[in-house]
Amino acid sequence: MSASASQSGLRLVLLGQRNAARRPAVCSLLDLEDQPGPDVDGVQGCSKQRGEAAGRQVVVVSSPAWFSSACDPEERTKHISSLIASSSPGPHAFLLCVPLNQPADGEARALDALIQLLGPSAVASNTIILFTHTEELDEDEQLEEYLITWRKDLQNLVERCGDRYHTLETRNGGPEEKQAVEELLEKVEQVVKESGGQHFSYPLYQEAEERVREKQVELVSERRGEELSDQASPTNSHPEVSEEEMGAVREEAERSIGDLNVDVDSIFSSPAVLASSPALSPLGGLWEKLLAWIRWLPTLVRREALLGALVGLFVGGPVGGMVGASVGSVATEVGRRNTQKNK
Structure with a gap:
């Protein structure tokens, strides 16, 4: 582990x-202690979990889904400010939880918003x-x-994250x-x-750390x-302040930081974020719906159903529907018999 990471442990955002990311489950797997953040003007702030995982000290900071289109702009500013302050001076990595059983529209928007907030390297090199x-x-x-x-x-999300x-x-x-x-x-x-060998850094994090x-x-x-002198640094051990107390003071200071200089309107009105869920062509829309349905089927049935659906989709009309259904049924039955034969 690098010197930077070993001194204070790994910070993960x-x-x-x-509802979809199972963040509590992730923290449970990492065996971390949950430390919910305080309410800020009635808005629940970030949560910060810390503990030891795979022989390493780990801190995980998570926040409400500030990148969601359903998030109120005023709350979004508070969530972002709380997230940045709680993970200051910068995380060693961002972890984007992505459920396999849902479309990736929300997560694509999250990556676009993260780029607008913290620059391209936040996604390409640190997520x-x-x-x-x-x-x-x-x-x-x-x-x-x-x-x-x-x-x-x-797969597109994975490629965007290196x-x-x-x-x-x-x-x-x-x-x-x-x-x-351990592998994570x-x-x-x-x-x-x-x-x-350094944690992620960006002007917004530098402002928060200061x-x-x-x-x-x-x-x-x-x-x-x-009164401490102007030259005193809180990172240096004060003769009367223990390391444990300084840690508590640090977290209190993080929680007390108000709104940072975040231009939320500019970020979420940018063409990149607005284009996170582009309008699909009629055929493309049908294909996306088809895949959304097929992915719930078992692997064997899934492939045969896809074959039949493809025929129906591209032939079109009532004839295409009947032909596609017939092809899918025949392929499924053939697959079932081959499976039984191999048992």
Whole structure:
């Protein structure tokens, strides 16, 4: 592990839809202690989990889905500010939780918004796709095979993130689960290595870190009833402040940071974010609906159903529908008999 990462542990920012990403499950797998953030003017802030995973100190910061089109603009500013302050001076990696059982529109928007907020390298060099809901896969089906064959929308997300992806969900748990955690953290460390051994940095994070440090000095002064000199640095050990107390002061300072200088309107009115869910052609729309339906079927049935649906889709009309249904039925029956023969 790099010197930068080893001093304070690995900081991870966890992004994902509120209900689909299974963020609590991820933190449970990492065996982290949940520390919910405070309400800020009635808006629930970020949560911060910390603990030891695979022999490493790990901190995971997660927030509401501020990139969602349903998020109120005023709340969005608070969520982003809380997220940046809580993961300051910068994360070692962003983990975007992506469920296999849903379309990727929301996650594509998340990547576009992250680029507008923190620059292209936040996605291209510092984000790992973390797949959830892997019960979508059949027992003999590999995640990579599923992505390439059935889910080009998810494969596009992976490609945008430098082909970095992972899942913590395993079929057998136990040793496999521990190995999955180990492999994830190794991928995070590889991200750090490729970034020159440093955590992610950006002007917005630099602004947040400066404000957090100023607040630390203020809080320590208030607790000790004394004025610290202008040259005093909160990162240096104060003779009367323990490391544990300084950590508590640091987190209090992070929670106290108000809205940062984030131009939310500019970010979410940008062409890139607005184009995250482009309008499909009529044929393309039918194809997307077809794939959405087919992916719920078992692998064997899935392939034959796709064959029949393709015929019906491209022949068109009542005749195409009947021909497609017939082709699909015949192919399914042939596949079933071949399966029985091989047993």
